[in-house]
Every structure is written in C-alpha cells, then in structure tokens.
Amino acid sequence: MPNRVNAEKPVGVFDSGLGGLTVLSAIQEKLPNENLIYFGDTARVPYGSKSKETVIKYSLEILDFLLEKKVKMIVAACNTVSAYAIEEMRKKSSVPVIGVIEPCVKTVSQKAPENEKIAVIATKSTIKSGAYEKLLKKVRPDVYLFSKAAPLFVPLVEEGFSEKAVTEEIIKEYLDEISKEKIKHIILGCTHYPLLKKTIKRIYPEFILYDSSIETALFLELKLKENQLQSQNKAAGQIELFVSDVTDSLYDLEKLFFGKTIDRIEKVLLGW
C-alpha cells in the first residue's frame, strides 16, 4: 500500500551549478506527476576543481537544505558529488539518495557484450575519482573501461559552441583515441555532455552514447516504484528552483540546460 502522504512530497535534485538541469529536464519528461525541487550551488560552482573534503562539506549542507524542504528522495545530479560524497550523504540522510553514476553503469553493464571495451568521458575530477571504474568492476569484471577526461567540453557547452566546427576539432582531440581503440559504448559522465550528443554522433556515428540524465530519470522512476513513493497527483509537476547566487548567466544557463526558464526562483544562503 503506497504511503500517500510521503508520495506527494517533492523529489529533491541538486547540482554544483545549473548543468544538472539536464537531469531535471529528463526527470520531468519521464515523471510529469512529480513535484521537483532543484538546488544549484551557483555561488560555489564548479565542484570539480575542489578537494573531496570540500565537496563533502558542501553536499551535506545541501542535504540539510533539501531535507528541511521535506523531499521524499534526493538526486545528486552532479558527477563530482556522486563520486566523492554520495556515501557520506547516505549515512546522514533520512531519505534515499541517488547519484548519476550508478544508473549509467547499471544500463551499460546490462547492454555491453562479454569482454567488451567501454569508455567514459567526464571532467578531470570525475575521471580521477575512479568512481565509474570501481562500480563497473563490481558488476562486470570482464569489461575493460577506458577513461578519458575532457575538461574543455563544459566551457564549450556553456559558451553555446556545442555545434560549432571548432568544437568538432576539440571532440576529435579527446575522442579519436577511443574511436581508434574500436570502442563503441561511451558513457557521457557529465551533466553538460548531453548537449554534445548530436555533434559527437556526427563525427562518430558508430558510438552508442549513454546519457546520464536519461539513465538517472529511469533509475529514479524505478526507485520511487520500489519504495511505493510515486506521485499519483496529476495536478502536480511543479518545479521550484533554488540557487546560492543569482548570477548574470542564470537565465541563459536555465535556457541552455532546461530549454526554458523556471518561474519560481529563490536565493538561499548556504555556508555563509
């Protein structure tokens, strides 16, 4: 019997900045009955260049904020948080916490043939964490994971250069190695990368791309079902956006990553 009171609570989604809105967008599309709360730590973005200790500290502050908002489940829509702070968050959280790494690894591990080579492309910090590798080794010790940091992809996407010729050149700079290794299964290990899918596929039509935003939305659906926490309220589907700093680029980035701007925005001070 589903717990009706808890099922009507919102899902909390957060990221170091606004890149996680690609995850929010996929969740909204997949689960239109859910009320969603998004927190973007725009005052302290990016997390990728910070130490593990700092990322944990910030993530726990956000956890407190989301728990105060009475969320029923939390999605850490940030690869750095998923790599460095998810265990600490789970220890302190009264509700389930989902990251973006596990869902992708789950899907790719189901789809990849035996002894297949798989690649993950991500930011430097995510690659350095070895989080994809560790998780994949557990479920598919037969596959070989090729890890590649692509630090310029985030600024290229944010500059609106996703489909420019010069971006094709930089994509080749990072991914030619993977193509030469005849690797086909590619995990996009960063919330910004879904915007590069089209350009990557144009250069490498043979690639099968695993988009963490879509995989995470599917994983959330499964976890809500398992916990009997799916909202049945068709009048729901509200989104509230909280940020730690109202920056000049806020609306541009909302449009870039969410496709539109969100009406309900509030500034929250964390760690001041």
Added chain:
Amino acid sequence: MPNRVNAEKPVGVFDSGLGGLTVLSAIQEKLPNENLIYFGDTARVPYGSKSKETVIKYSLEILDFLLEKKVKMIVAACNTVSAYAIEEMRKKSSVPVIGVIEPCVKTVSQKAPENEKIAVIATKSTIKSGAYEKLLKKVRPDVYLFSKAAPLFVPLVEEGFSEKAVTEEIIKEYLDEISKEKIKHIILGCTHYPLLKKTIKRIYPEFILYDSSIETALFLELKLKENQLQSQNKAAGQIELFVSDVTDSLYDLEKLFFGKTIDRIEKVLLGW
C-alpha cells in the same frame, strides 16, 4: 625618509585562484627585494560567474586575512575583483590597494595616438562590468574602446592548450572582428591571457598587446616609490602561498602560471 619598518613588510597579492600567479611572477621579476604573500581562493574560484555582492564579500574576507599578515600594500591580481570590489576594499583598507585594470589603462592611454581604437579582451564578467571603458573614458575620452568577451581562453590555457592549432581557431573566432576593425592596441584583461601572447602574435603580428601582469608590476613599483615603501633588503624576496583549498591541480597550475612550484604553501579557511 623611508619608513624602514613598514618598507620591510610584505606585499599582499591575491586572486580568485592561481591565474594571478602571472602577476606575482612579474612582480618578483621587477621587484626581487620584496617579500610577497599570495592568496588564491581556490575553494571558491572562479569569481567571474558570481554576483557583484558575492565578489565584494569574498574580497573583504581576503582583505582581512592580508591585513592580519601585516602587508604594506595589496594587489588585487584579479580582473573581477578590480572591476567590482576595489572601491569597497579601499574604503576598508588601512594600506593602499592596487587593481589590475588601472595600470593597463594608464599605459595604453599614454601610448595610443589620438582618436585611436583600442580593444580589451577579457572574461564575460569583466566585459560586462564596463570597468575598462569607464576608466579609459576618464583619461582619454577621444579613444574608442572595443570590448570582447573570450570565455574559452581561460579553460584553454588551464588545459595546457595555449599553443595548439585548435586554440588558434578559437582565437580567430574571438579576435577576427578586432583585426577586421584595424584595431592594433589590445589589452589582455585577464591574468590567464599572458600565456596566449605567443599564439595571438603568431596570428596577428600587427597587434600591440598590453599585458596586465607586467603593467601591474610596474604600477606597484611606482606606488611603492611614491609611498617610500620599497624594500632595500637584498636578502628578502621570500614568497608565501596561501590557498583556501588544496586541490589536485594546485601544483600543475602553479607551474603553469608561475613557472615553478612554491615551497611554502598553507591552507586557510575563509568564510567557513
């Protein structure tokens, strides 16, 4: 008569991150007798994507830290701070505070012929602040300033791509407009850009580049002289580096921007 006690105090230099080490490097070369303290806010870098309010708050925290270290003068080796927070810092500081914008504007205003067109390239936030424009208008109302944001230059430099072919393409993407306008005097309005000088000059040999790190070192020399605060101690020349987070890329970025690593590093918690 110089104040010997004050003259032997260190100069405080700070930046949102480690890019300001290009300024520290130029200062050390120009003023080898000075003891230098550098603070890089590596936990909260970059400032360019933050609101003015946040930049002022962080700058004043750093001011307090440097004043506690008994510095005789402060260099804000950060264009965002120089644009948004320098006045607030001066109001609260017991020692002179120098930014990186004024020195460049001073030199270019002395060198540019009448009614000349000048360009400044910088990050989005520096361009948006209009700080170069305002300052230049005061001293040379005859010149026309063409402002161009080049957001990808910082990540390209940090990725070590300064001299790659793909960087040439992105430089052209941003600067062809300036070249077509027949503008020759170009202010490099970001601490990272000195590393792109060679590549820019290869594409546009006609450009006269104004390097804010060198201009700021010269300006500091002048201000120390004016205030009779030049160190006469030939055994000085010590550098101490303080950061707000010890990140993985710390040593790489030190080498990139300072040419070598600095032995004396200490982590300081600000705003925790």
